[in-house]
Amino acid sequence: MFMSDIRVAGTGLTAFGNAPERTGRDLFAEASIAAFEDSGVPREDVDAVFYGNFMGELAEHQGHQGPLMAEAAGVDAPATRYEAACASSGVAVRDAVVRIRSGAADVVLVGGVERMTNLGTAGATEALAIAADELWEVRAGMTFPGAYALMAQAYFTEYGGEHEDLAHIAVKNHENALPNDNAQYQNAIEVSDVLEAPQVSSPLGLYDSCPISDGAAAVVLTSAAYAEAHGLEAPVAITGSGQGGDRFALHDRDYLARSPAAREAGEEAYADAGVDAGDVDVAEVHDCFTIAEVLAIEALGLEPVGKGITAARDGRTTAEGETPINLSGGLKAKGHPVGATGASQIAEITTLLAGTHPNSESVDDATIGVTHNAGGTVASAVVHVLEVVA
Amino acid sequence: MFMSDIRVAGTGLTAFGNAPERTGRDLFAEASIAAFEDSGVPREDVDAVFYGNFMGELAEHQGHQGPLMAEAAGVDAPATRYEAACASSGVAVRDAVVRIRSGAADVVLVGGVERMTNLGTAGATEALAIAADELWEVRAGMTFPGAYALMAQAYFTEYGGEHEDLAHIAVKNHENALPNDNAQYQNAIEVSDVLEAPQVSSPLGLYDSCPISDGAAAVVLTSAAYAEAHGLEAPVAITGSGQGGDRFALHDRDYLARSPAAREAGEEAYADAGVDAGDVDVAEVHDCFTIAEVLAIEALGLEPVGKGITAARDGRTTAEGETPINLSGGLKAKGHPVGATGASQIAEITTLLAGTHPNSESVDDATIGVTHNAGGTVASAVVHVLEVVA
Numbered sequence: 125m126f127m128s129d130i131r132v133a134g135t136g137l138t139a140f141g142n143a144p145e146r147t148g149r150d151l152f153a154e155a156s157i158a159a160f161e162d163s164g165v166p167r168e169d170v171d172a173v174f175y176g177n178f179m180g181e182l183a184e185h186q187g188h189q190g191p192l193m194a195e196a197a198g199v200d201a202p203a204t205r206y207e208a209a210c211a212s213s214g215v216a217v218r219d220a221v222v223r224i225r226s227g228a229a230d231v232v233l234v235g236g237v238e239r240m241t242n243l244g245t246a247g248a249t250e251a252l253a254i255a256a257d258e259l260w261e262v263r264a265g266m267t268f269p270g271a272y273a274l275m276a277q278a279y280f281t282e283y284g285g286e287h288e289d290l291a292h293i294a295v296k297n298h299e300n301a302l303p304n305d306n307a308q309y310q311n312a313i314e315v316s317d318v319l320e321a322p323q324v325s326s327p328l329g330l331y332d333s334c335p336i337s338d339g340a341a342a343v344v345l346t347s348a349a350y351a352e353a354h355g356l357e358a359p360v361a362i363t364g365s366g367q368g369g370d371r372f373a374l375h376d377r378d379y380l381a382r383s384p385a386a387r388e389a390g391e392e393a394y395a396d397a398g399v400d401a402g403d404v405d406v407a408e409v410h411d412c413f414t415i416a417e418v419l420a421i422e423a424l425g426l427e428p429v430g431k432g433i434t435a436a437r438d439g440r441t442t443a444e445g446e447t448p449i450n451l452s453g454g455l456k457a458k459g460h461p462v463g464a465t466g467a468s469q470i471a472e473i474t475t476l477l478a479g480t481h482p483n484s485e486s487v488d489d490a491t492i493g494v495t496h497n498a499g500g501t502v503a504s505a506v507v508h509v510l511e512v513v514a
Numbered sequence: 515m516f517m518s519d520i521r522v523a524g525t526g527l528t529a530f531g532n533a534p535e536r537t538g539r540d541l542f543a544e545a546s547i548a549a550f551e552d553s554g555v556p557r558e559d560v561d562a563v564f565y566g567n568f569m570g571e572l573a574e575h576q577g578h579q580g581p582l583m584a585e586a587a588g589v590d591a592p593a594t595r596y597e598a599a600c601a602s603s604g605v606a607v608r609d610a611v612v613r614i615r616s617g618a619a620d621v622v623l624v625g626g627v628e629r630m631t632n633l634g635t636a637g638a639t640e641a642l643a644i645a646a647d648e649l650w651e652v653r654a655g656m657t658f659p660g661a662y663a664l665m666a667q668a669y670f671t672e673y674g675g676e677h678e679d680l681a682h683i684a685v686k687n688h689e690n691a692l693p694n695d696n697a698q699y700q701n702a703i704e705v706s707d708v709l710e711a712p713q714v715s716s717p718l719g720l721y722d723s724c725p726i727s728d729g730a731a732a733v734v735l736t737s738a739a740y741a742e743a744h745g746l747e748a749p750v751a752i753t754g755s756g757q758g759g760d761r762f763a764l765h766d767r768d769y770l771a772r773s774p775a776a777r778e779a780g781e782e783a784y785a786d787a788g789v790d791a792g793d794v795d796v797a798e799v800h801d802c803f804t805i806a807e808v809l810a811i812e813a814l815g816l817e818p819v820g821k822g823i824t825a826a827r828d829g830r831t832t833a834e835g836e837t838p839i840n841l842s843g844g845l846k847a848k849g850h851p852v853g854a855t856g857a858s859q860i861a862e863i864t865t866l867l868a869g870t871h872p873n874s875e876s877v878d879d880a881t882i883g884v885t886h887n888a889g890g891t892v893a894s895a896v897v898h899v900l901e902v903v904a
Binding site for chain 1: 537562563568569571572574575576577578580581582584585590591592593594595596597598599605609612613615616618643644645646647648649652757758759760761762766775778779889890893894
């Protein structure tokens with residue numbers, strides 16, 4: 125029933141990184157200006173603004189950011205804020221796809237912002253913890269590095285693998301970020317750097333963890349009919365959308381070392397687009413920690429369960445591999461302003477497929493890309509399929 | 515293009531009031547159990563959970579409440595949290611309507627929760643302020659009673675009126691709440707009580723202001739096809755939906771004494787349903803302060819601009835009047851757990867039209883009802899039209 129194509133008419137990203145002095149509205153204005161310029165769509169044509177943000181209440185004492193960000197973008201249209209922890213703008217994209225497909229909108233500005241570094245590392249870690257169960261996890265001392273460390277330990281126990289396997293993921297993602305001028309880290313690292321870095325929560329160390337980041341992302345989505353009627357240069361379509369959910373707290377889950385929510389989201393998105401996992405040429409997945417990339421590519425069916433751990437080490441997911449993963453640098457090296465990440469993945473895959481990304485030459489013949497955005501310990505997951513329009 | 519009916523298959527409300535010891539998940543479990551029982555819809559049939567919450571990050575240190583609340587409701591389906599300040603579950607209802615109309619879902623559990631009284635009155639007032647502009651309003655000392663007092667002063671200056679006119683609104687809404695066992699206040703008040711109450715921000719006093727409340731609301735929405743196929747008793751349909759936006763801060767607005775966002779939302783919802791303001795038999799509107807009810811009924815076209823101020827005093831909006839407003843007691847007397855309010859309005863109008871509300875006898879022949887849910891100083895507004903299925 126999800127038949128009509130949604131065109132990505134334009135994308136805009138701020139640099140991701142340390143900008144503690146910049147407000148959320150400032151960041152979103154920059155991203156949306158870039159997206160509108162890229163799209164050629166006039167602001168007056170926007171029917172709605174769908175906006176993702178996670179921790180604005182804590183970082184800026186600012187809720188109700190939908191209309192605030194519409195105003196920052198210079199758009200006079202109703203605006204809604206979506207919050208699904210680190211998948212906040214992923215769900216915003218999903219609802220924008222549904223809105224356009226329903227016929228109730230032709231043009232939606234979708235994006236997200238997070239401002240984090242002004243909280244400091246400890247403050248941001250504490251704020252991020254509101255994505256977990258306050259009563260049963262956070263009060264027991266759980267933070268996200270600890271939660272993903274549990275998932276990594278469970279993976280090693282169930283399927284094998286070692287920290288050095290994970291290290292190759294970090295090395296790959298830093299390598300991918302080298303030509304990405306918006307990335308938070310443009311420095312190459314080696315496996316030994318990862319293994320020798322300070323431990324955060326065993327087995328995960330500093331280089332297994334994405335950074336605390338400020339940043340914004342915006343994309344202009346239109347119906348195919350609008351894009352055609354206005355002669356837009358919009359060669360990439362969102363053809364599939366899926367969302368999954370899981371029990372909220374880790375201890376209530378059937379699996380620690382799998383992500384059923386992401387598998388459901390992926391299967392729904394593939395079916396929606398009429399593609400299979402084997403058709404996917406390139407993907408941006410939610411590598412908030414190195415182990416998360418393993419769980420993501422297995423949930424998406426890009427690697428068999430228990431085999432994703434060696435994908436980077438054996439070169440299957442590197443830029444030269446069969447299915448490059450996180451050519452942007454991923455959350456690890458590109459940065460992870462959480463509310464912006466889902467929309468930024470759409471921007472990265474769009475430009476990769478359109479041939480305008482600095483790493484596009486790694487995926488010359490690619491026609492199908494996937495984004496995977498996760499919230500919390502993957503209690504929420506959103507997957508989109510993007511395709512080059514024939 | 516919004517053609518297919520959405521059926522309200524079931525509704526559930528907790529009592530609104532002081533329950534500082536109850537968690538959000540506890541409140542939502544109660545409301546959703548009631549909604550499922552009322553609907554006859556099995557939880558396994560739910561395709562998605564759309565959930566509104568405003569200040570959970572501050573009141574419970576809990577974000578990412580979508581999957582948490584799906585779990586509390588016993589539902590295994592993807593869940594999304596919507597936040598639009600006091601219109602949070604209003605936008606959730608709107609997106610649920612779009613989702614079902616798009617064909618991507620047949621059954622959506624929609625609801626909302628707010629937990630506020632554990633913050634205390636000062637803490638809750640400070641938390642509510644995140645719905646206003648932190649940089650340009652809140653840091654200058656603005657709170658919501660102050661903002662609505664400015665709007666009331668502007669109204670009096672532009673169109674006339676006095677505090678005694680507003681007092682009749684509070685008296686009416688307390689009167690309406692008398693038979694509503696879920697209402698926070700079931701006590702009659704008199705105009706003199708309002709006029710003699712402690713002043714909060716001139717001209718508004720304590721009885722012009724809604725209380726701080728805990729509570730939850732849930733509604734089960736289905737496609738008409740699902741309702742018919744399953745033989746559901748679902749005599750009320752959502753036939754129109756609209757959303758509007760405005761500049762975020764009061765000082766950037768064209769009007770202090772009008773709500774263009776609500777007017778846009780109302781016009782869109784009426785057009786969507788194919789009705790006119792004159793067709794509306796009953797409405798639940800967002801009376802966070804008495805003046806807000808005036809602005810709402812004028813924006814909805816139920817009173818001419820400048821005339822709504824006398825509607826309660828002259829009896830046009832009382833239970834015996836031409837168009838009863840807030841037969842539930844409204845935010846003023848029913849209570850205002852902000853994230854729950856939008857969904858609770860759907861529940862109230864549904865039962866009023868279905869003849870199962872304690873005040874249904876006041877609207878015996880009613881076939882068309884409207885809900886109006888506003889965020890902040892009406893930078894967000896959502897309007898729905900509900901109709902008895904012929």
